[in-house]
């Protein structure tokens with residue numbers, strides 16, 4: 432069905448088929464042609480609608496998810512919003528373990544969407560009982576008739592993007608895409624989209640975006656989990672301090688790391704130069720694209736697709752707030 436061409440039975444029919452938009456100004460000094468896949472056009476305003484719906488539909492089909500069930504997940508916010516939204520439409524209860532790095536707006540939003548929210552410390556080891564991974568596992572064990580989505584270690588996360596984001600980009604670019612630049616958190620987006628695109632054309636380069644303070648780039652290069660790479664950082668949803676199995680490292684050609692400050696200014700630039708109100712990781716993707724351009728990854732014929740994962744409204748008290756920027760030392 433062509434989106435918006437007829438009456439929709441629920442907002443869930445509007446997940447996916449997001450637009451690809453030519454970047455007109457922000458990349459004008461880069462070599463190549465640049466297009467943004469703007470995931471804020473999903474009904475839950477992020478790419479996470481795709482995986483949440485795919486995983487829930489799959490569990491229903493397999494009979495794992497039964498009437499009146501509870502959905503449990505760890506989330507930096509976006510997956511939580513998508514799960515809460517889908518739970519309302521489909522009649523499930525939703526319990527979320529959230530990192531305290533998530534903005535207050537995101538936490539309030541999840542509660543507004545009817546979810547039960549447990550806020551957990553971000554700067555503890557993943558296997559610490561206080562971490563949001565362990566808290567979610569405990570809730571799942573204690574709650575009868577519950578399903579743990581487990582996006583970091585769920586193959587269906589990759590499959591959701593393999594079946595939707597990848598084919599959409601291939602079709603929208605009429606097979607002309609030469610490079611994909613995407614953020615890596617759970618790794619589902621970059622792995623699933625990248626896998627599909629490389630199957631269509633093995634020459635397409637898959638360029639990852641990681642955070643300074645995360646272990647992913649080093650692990651990709653050396654196979655080593657280096658704890659010395661780990662330090663606190665502000666960008667939510669980007670990079671990891673564990674190795675998610677939802678990341679297929681073989682699909683990714685290279686990673687580039689970005690700083691909190693550069694990503695914040697890049698997000699503000701996207702707004703100013705393109706009129707696209709995007710989130711913090713969209714800024715990270717834009718900043719990494721700038722770094723890749725400076726390293727001569729592209730030439731004048733390159734057809735580069737960058738994925739902007741979510742909407743700026745979730746960061747009004749962070750990167751779009753001058754006081755927050757001053758408190759971080761990003762603005763004078």
Ligand code: PMP
Nearest residue numbers: 615616617618619620668712740
């Ligand atoms: N951006 C944001 C805002 C996110 O919440 C996430 C996921 N945590 C990502 C990017 C990364 O996407 P993925 O998990 O598919 O790697």
